[in-house]
Amino acid sequence: MSAKPKVAFFEFTSCEGCQLTVVDSLQDHPELLDAVEIVQFREAISEKGEDYAIAFIEGSCSRPSDEPKLQAIRQQAAIVVALGACAHLGGINAIRNRMPLQEVREYVYGDRAEWFETYEPRPIKDVIKVDAVIPGCPIDRREFIKAVTHLLQGRMPFIPDQPLCMECKLKENICVYTRGKVCLGPITLAGCDAICPTYGDGCEGCRGLIANPNIEAMRQVMHEHGLTDEAIDAKLSMFLTNQIMALEEAG
Amino acid sequence: MSFKIMPKAALPDWVTWLKNRYRVVGPTARQGQYVFAEIASPDELVLDYPTSVLPPKKYLLPQRETLFTFDAQSMQMKANIEWEPTVILGVHTCDMHAIRLLDKVHATGYTDQHYQAHRQHTTLVSIECLSPCMEHSFCKSMGTLTVPEDYDLHLTDLGDSYGVDVGSEKGEALLQGFTAIWDPTSEDYQRINKVMAEKWPRFSYRLNFDVTELPDLLALSNNSSLWNELGDICLGCGQCTKVCPTCYCFDVRDEVDLSLTKGERTRTWDSCQIDRFATVAGGHNFRSTRALRNRHRFMRKGKYHLEAYGLIGCVGCGRCAAACLVHITPVDTFNELYRRHKKGELLEEAKQA
Amino acid sequence: MTTLLKETLKHSSIYLPTPARITAVKDLTALEKLFTIELPSGFSLNHRPGQFVQISVLGVGEAPISISSSPSRSNGSFEVCVRRVGSVTNAMHALKPGAMLGLRGPFGRGFPVERFRGKDILFVPGGLGLAPLRSLINEVLDERGKYGRVIILYGTRTPADILFRDEIAQWQQRTDIEFHMTVDRPDESWTGNVGVITTLFPKIQIHPRNMVAVVVGPPVMYRFVLMELLGKGIAEGNIWFSFERHMKCGVGKCGHCQMHHIYTCQDGPSFSYAEIKHLEEAL
Numbered sequence: 027m028s029a030k031p032k033v034a035f036f037e038f039t040s041c042e043g044c045q046l047t048v049v050d051s052l053q054d055h056p057e058l059l060d061a062v063e064i065v066q067f068r069e070a071i072s073e074k075g076e077d078y079a080i081a082f083i084e085g086s087c088s089r090p091s092d093e094p095k096l097q098a099i100r101q102q103a104a105i106v107v108a109l110g111a112c113a114h115l116g117g118i119n120a121i122r123n124r125m126p127l128q129e130v131r132e133y134v135y136g137d138r139a140e141w142f143e144t145y146e147p148r149p150i151k152d153v154i155k156v157d158a159v160i161p162g163c164p165i166d167r168r169e170f171i172k173a174v175t176h177l178l179q180g181r182m183p184f185i186p187d188q189p190l191c192m193e194c195k196l197k198e199n200i201c202v203y204t205r206g207k208v209c210l211g212p213i214t215l216a217g218c219d220a221i222c223p224t225y226g227d228g229c230e231g232c233r234g235l236i237a238n239p240n241i242e243a244m245r246q247v248m249h250e251h252g253l254t255d256e257a258i259d260a261k262l263s264m265f266l267t268n269q270i271m272a273l274e275e276a277g
Numbered sequence: 278m279s280f281k282i283m284p285k286a287a288l289p290d291w292v293t294w295l296k297n298r299y300r301v302v303g304p305t306a307r308q309g310q311y312v313f314a315e316i317a318s319p320d321e322l323v324l325d326y327p328t329s330v331l332p333p334k335k336y337l338l339p340q341r342e343t344l345f346t347f348d349a350q351s352m353q354m355k356a357n358i359e360w361e362p363t364v365i366l367g368v369h370t371c372d373m374h375a376i377r378l379l380d381k382v383h384a385t386g387y388t389d390q391h392y393q394a395h396r397q398h399t400t401l402v403s404i405e406c407l408s409p410c411m412e413h414s415f416c417k418s419m420g421t422l423t424v425p426e427d428y429d430l431h432l433t434d435l436g437d438s439y440g441v442d443v444g445s446e447k448g449e450a451l452l453q454g455f456t457a458i459w460d461p462t463s464e465d466y467q468r469i470n471k472v473m474a475e476k477w478p479r480f481s482y483r484l485n486f487d488v489t490e491l492p493d494l495l496a497l498s499n500n501s502s503l504w505n506e507l508g509d510i511c512l513g514c515g516q517c518t519k520v521c522p523t524c525y526c527f528d529v530r531d532e533v534d535l536s537l538t539k540g541e542r543t544r545t546w547d548s549c550q551i552d553r554f555a556t557v558a559g560g561h562n563f564r565s566t567r568a569l570r571n572r573h574r575f576m577r578k579g580k581y582h583l584e585a586y587g588l589i590g591c592v593g594c595g596r597c598a599a600a601c602l603v604h605i606t607p608v609d610t611f612n613e614l615y616r617r618h619k620k621g622e623l624l625e626e627a628k629q630a
Numbered sequence: 631m632t633t634l635l636k637e638t639l640k641h642s643s644i645y646l647p648t649p650a651r652i653t654a655v656k657d658l659t660a661l662e663k664l665f666t667i668e669l670p671s672g673f674s675l676n677h678r679p680g681q682f683v684q685i686s687v688l689g690v691g692e693a694p695i696s697i698s699s700s701p702s703r704s705n706g707s708f709e710v711c712v713r714r715v716g717s718v719t720n721a722m723h724a725l726k727p728g729a730m731l732g733l734r735g736p737f738g739r740g741f742p743v744e745r746f747r748g749k750d751i752l753f754v755p756g757g758l759g760l761a762p763l764r765s766l767i768n769e770v771l772d773e774r775g776k777y778g779r780v781i782i783l784y785g786t787r788t789p790a791d792i793l794f795r796d797e798i799a800q801w802q803q804r805t806d807i808e809f810h811m812t813v814d815r816p817d818e819s820w821t822g823n824v825g826v827i828t829t830l831f832p833k834i835q836i837h838p839r840n841m842v843a844v845v846v847g848p849p850v851m852y853r854f855v856l857m858e859l860l861g862k863g864i865a866e867g868n869i870w871f872s873f874e875r876h877m878k879c880g881v882g883k884c885g886h887c888q889m890h891h892i893y894t895c896q897d898g899p900s901f902s903y904a905e906i907k908h909l910e911e912a913l
């Protein structure tokens with residue numbers, strides 16, 4: 027058999043939760059290690075300049091100095107996959123993007139703000155070309171295995187392009203709206219098996235928006251269910267700040 | 278065929294007795310609502326449930342179903358025709374009408390052997406609704422408040438007993454050898470007449486016109502601005518179609534394991550309310566807006582199915598209305614179209630288009 | 631001889647494909663390849679021009695693909711022309727002669743060829759539309775004597791997108807075919823017509839009373855060509871299209887191809903304008 031495809035994992039601004047999920051899925055699917063060779067794990071960049079079949083990138087790009095590193099990975103990798111919400115959406119980190127940057131820095135770093143170089147956290151697709159995304163916070167381990175399988179088959183990972191409500195209803199969950207909670211399921215991508223509503227919590231939107239979401243109607247629904255405008259803004263900014271700001275810009 | 282009386286006290290025994298022979302499913306309580314599930318013990322069964330989240334169609338057309346398994350290397354393929362002798366207890370009459378439509382769909386043109394296998398091994402025990410299940414139902418308007426002839430057994434709640442109509446040999450078989458039933462007395466007949474007579478006034482006609490006018494009304498509605506109004510508020514979440522007893526669209530996907538050769542092809546319920554449902558290669562979307570997708574759904578329910586299968590596509594169960602977070606309902610939609618029609622607006626809009 | 635479809639129906643599931651072998655693969659353009667697929671021994675396809683098959687690459691998925699060879703040239707094996715656009719079609723492009731596919735079909739009702747006999751036929755393929763139309767064109771050419779004039783108006787986006795160049799060269803040679811071709815965007819070497827497909831219409835004489843027009847191309851093309859044809863006085867029942875819709879099952883169950891109450895996979899994909907003109911969603 028020909029040499030196993032080389033797979034590398036890189037980490038930028040994130041909590042490493044997705045890589046933990048990867049480690050978990052390796053325990054469930056040890057055969058994955060028969061199929062690929064993992065050459066980099068939890069290191070930001072290789073000095074050796076190896077070539078990879080697949081580079082998984084976890085974390086958002088949150089400072090200018092991340093950019094050349096990302097570009098170097100792009101050059102070395104045949105396929106770049108954004109792993110998890112931070113890499114996909116800018117992640118929780120992007121909450122602050124609606125606030126002026128200087129304020130954020132002063133809030134976080136106090137009078138030492140000028141010492142730290144940070145800027146608005148952004149999805150890595152804003153910096154380099156990304157071939158595929160495995161969404162979620164953290165990623166879903168079955169979906170990760172499926173995605174690797176698809177990549178090994180030579181096709182792009184299939185991520186459902188449907189709203190979460192579809193999956194939620196297939197499981198015959200009782201809608202959390204009927205139980206006094208709010209949920210972003212109608213505008214969020216499915217694929218996590220509706221895990222939050224299954225456990226009785228509303229979806230926070232960690233997998234990102236569906237195509238052409240009706241944000242206005244979603245706000246209206248949350249309003250009807252007792253959320254104030256501020257609470258709705260907060261709900262929509264947990265994971266979705268960058269995507270919604272992009273929609274607003276596009277009009 | 279025949280008519281029997283079963284005392285309610287005998288129901289648990291009957292269910293247990295059935296469980297020895299069949300998989301028995303029926304309405305059970307879940308977090309304040311009801312879902313059809315396998316009955317592990319008779320006390321889980323709630324025959325006087327209002328409505329279920331998903332209709333019992335999930336036993337005939339499962340949410341996800343493997344069509345066949347394969348080995349891509351050797352090109353070995355094996356059809357996965359699954360069935361288990363199943364009794365569905367407590368199917369409401371609207372859902373019975375929906376199953377009738379599904380039967381027709383899956384036998385028209387090419388036969389879907391997967392559906393057929395489930396169907397042939399399923400025995401349907403329906404139950405008469407004696408009062409409206411919820412605010413959104415409109416079965417009386419749709420003509421689905423009486424049971425269609427396809428039932429195997431049909432139950433009517435007579436207080437301390439059930440009237441049991443035997444509709445088929447399959448239904449008969451569910452009673453064969455079960456002794457705690459008897460032939461009705463004249464008193465039982467009086468009781469059933471009374472129950473049936475009292476039931477009808479409890480239901481109201483919720484459409485402002487006769488259902489036979491619905492297809493023509495919809496035919497005039499192609500260019501109605503109502504569709505845009507619905508499209509503006511619709512979330513495109515697809516819940517309305519997931520819960521509908523007459524929806525049957527599906528998506529098909531292949532998955533393989535990490536050997537990259539062994540795998541299966543599965544189908545999963547899909548929804549015409551989803552953005553890319555009608556998108557073809559090249560990116561053209563034949564129903565590119567939520568407005569067009571709403572129109573398609575209501576046309577399908579009120580007109581297209583009648584033209585394609587001779588049966589109307591909505592049975593008035595109200596589930597879609599109950600599920601919709603933005604309150605889009607068939608009753609309001611159809612009534613509003615009718616109102617606009619009476620004011621001449623539909624014709625006007627059709628002329629302008 | 632058993633037809634493939636009969637075999638499919640005999641299977642325990644209508645969704646179960648029959649294995650078949652690719653015997654030849656030919657590059658037509660950067661995006662399109664022509665595959666020759668051999669039927670299992672003893673099978674005939676027995677198709678009508680305009681019908682399609684569901685082709686499986688096991689493990690990746692299934693896609694509806696039109697049969698591109700004519701019935702008389704599909705004994706034992708047939709041809710499909712496939713554009714690489716997504717997972718299944720990409721996977722097909724990676725296959726070499728000898729590789730196996732799964733087949734279901736042929737599905738759909740195809741064009742009513744016998745009703746075209748004795749008539750002038752105007753073929754209007756746009757882009758990849760030539761792939762399905764080639765089946766009908768060759769059927770007509772194989773029995774050339776049974777038809778009146780044969781006119782082909784072919785349009786592609788650029789010269790690089792032209793399919794079946796060898797065959798086109800032959801059509802251009804023949805005196806019993808009126809062939810005209812145009813590209814939307816020329817390159818330096820292009821000396822032919824430039825413009826959208828409708829700009830070819832002034833080049834031909836149309837006697838509408840005895841003419842059938844068959845139009846297959848991308849969705850955007852249909853309205854414009856239709857206006858042209860109606861303007862020339864061709865009867866609504868003599869204008870034929872093949873519709874592309876999203877298709878998952880091919881057998882009238884999955885709902886994806888539905889256009890009003892019609893399942894395109896069953897009642898189409900070929901329709902006359904008379905049949906679909908009252909359907910809001912058709913064109």
Ligand SMILES: Cc1cc2nc3c(=O)[nH]c(=O)nc-3n(C[C@H](O)[C@H](O)[C@H](O)COP(=O)(O)OP(=O)(O)OC[C@H]3O[C@@H](n4cnc5c(N)ncnc54)[C@H](O)[C@@H]3O)c2cc1C
Pocket residue numbers: 553556557558559560682691692693694695696697710711712713714715716717718719720758761762873874875876877878899
């Ligand atoms: C009757 C018919 C005949 C066709 N004939 C040919 C042909 O001769 N040659 C050819 O190259 N192509 C043909 N097509 C188009 C071909 O079926 C699609 O390009 C193919 O299904 C895309 O599958 P994929 O897995 O490669 O792409 P995907 O990765 O699934 O998706 C790529 C794009 O194709 C769309 N798509 C996916 N599945 C379908 C589907 N089943 N039908 C339509 N669009 C779909 C998606 O919405 C997406 O926009 C035909 C389609 C129909 C309906």
Ligand code: SF4
Pocket residue numbers: 190191192194195199200201202203209210211212220223228229516
């Ligand atoms: S709980 Fe959330 S995802 Fe589930 S149906 Fe309700 S809104 Fe949709």
Ligand code: SF4
Pocket residue numbers: 162163190214215218220221222223228229230231232233234
């Ligand atoms: S339900 Fe929502 S928040 Fe929860 S995992 Fe899924 S997408 Fe993320």
Ligand code: SF4
Pocket residue numbers: 510511512513514515516517518550597600601602603604605
């Ligand atoms: S349930 Fe309501 S909001 Fe969701 S798709 Fe249906 S009509 Fe639209």
Ligand code: SF4
Pocket residue numbers: 517520521522523578590591592593594595596597598607
């Ligand atoms: S359209 Fe709504 S009311 Fe009608 S059958 Fe479907 S879910 Fe029930």
Ligand code: SF4
Pocket residue numbers: 327328369370371372406408409410411414415416417421422593594595
């Ligand atoms: S809609 Fe009518 S028939 Fe159906 S469950 Fe409700 S009351 Fe019964």
Ligand code: FES
Pocket residue numbers: 876877878879880881882883884885886887888893894895896
């Ligand atoms: S392709 Fe499934 S219904 Fe036509």
